[in-house]
């Protein structure tokens with residue numbers, strides 16, 4: 001039954017619909033990333049990533065995805081791309097870098113893929 | 119009574135702010151995008167709106183998941199664009215128009231749109247980039263109108279339906295036209311068009327669907343209300359749901375509009391960039 005999982009959406013391959021279920025799952029991770037709007041929090045994370053992740057109560061799946069720079073893993077663990085973009089900024093990654101990482105392409109290949117749809 | 123001059127839509131990609139700062143207007147990558155704006159500048163110079171209602175979607179600066187308003191309306195004296203996490207320099211604050219904000223809020227709630235009012239609201243690239251595109255040097259442009267920001271949720275599902283967005287716009291238009299001041303108002307709808315930043319489908323762009331939306335939003339926006347939200351995610355991409363801002367803008371213009379200019383270009387950053395200027399019948 002739909003109400004067991006509160007799924008209100010269709011399956012779109014390669015796409016996670018960030019709904020209530022995902023928002024609850026990823027709350028700690030997204031809250032930490034929202035904190036990266038502030039420079040002092042970015043510096044604190046850089047100085048001690050493990051301590052900072054602990055402070056926000058990230059679960060093991062979320063911590064491991066961050067340790068591995070595994071964007072798809074972060075999304076599966078409830079991360080929302082708008083908040084994750086602030087984490088990506090700490091690592092100086094552009095949205096094309098992030099796109100490449102998720103699709104198994106180099107950044108240049110990802111940019112070519114974007115152009116190919118013109 | 120106030121008059122709604124028209125509406126302008128544009129993508130609000132963060133990289134645009136950077137390109138403006140570096141003045142990359144003639145750079146081969148950026149030129150086809152920036153070529154979409156001179157006609158908008160001329161129109162703004164000619165009509166000189168007194169107020170701008172800027173409909174955008176916050177991306178995790180003004181709001182977090184702890185409290186996520188579906189529709190939020192700014193009611194502040196000024197709006198600051200704070201650091202979004204990338205350490206970019208902030209602009210000077212944008213002057214607000216709280217008397218117009220509260221008029222809109224009163225009118226919307228009377229029309230049964232239960233909005234969230236915000237006496238403080240940090241505005242992100244969704245609000246700022248279009249201002250910079252339309253009023254070069256914003257907010258330090260002598261023609262800079264006072265602003266009312268309206269943000270709709272596209273971060274977390276459930277997001278509003280396309281019909282609700284269009285209906286919101288209709289109620290907004292009614293609110294603006296009943297503002298008891300002899301003022302000229304322009305409405306912005308920012309974001310889109312098709313793009314997806316996340317997942318294995320990252321980089322998805324859908325030219326055919328964008329063209330369908332561009333065609334219909336001018337002359338037949340009701341047709342677009344048949345698109346379900348999940349269909350919008352599927353066809354416009356996960357972040358292409360920002361098209362809701364265009365629907366809100368369109369609803370406020372009324373039935374009779376004239377298309378002044380249009381631009382569409384793939385890609386800017388990860389996005390199919392679209393710009394449209396619609397003028398309301400006098």
Ligand SMILES: [Fe+2]
Pocket residue numbers: 130177244309310360
């Ligand atoms: Fe956006």
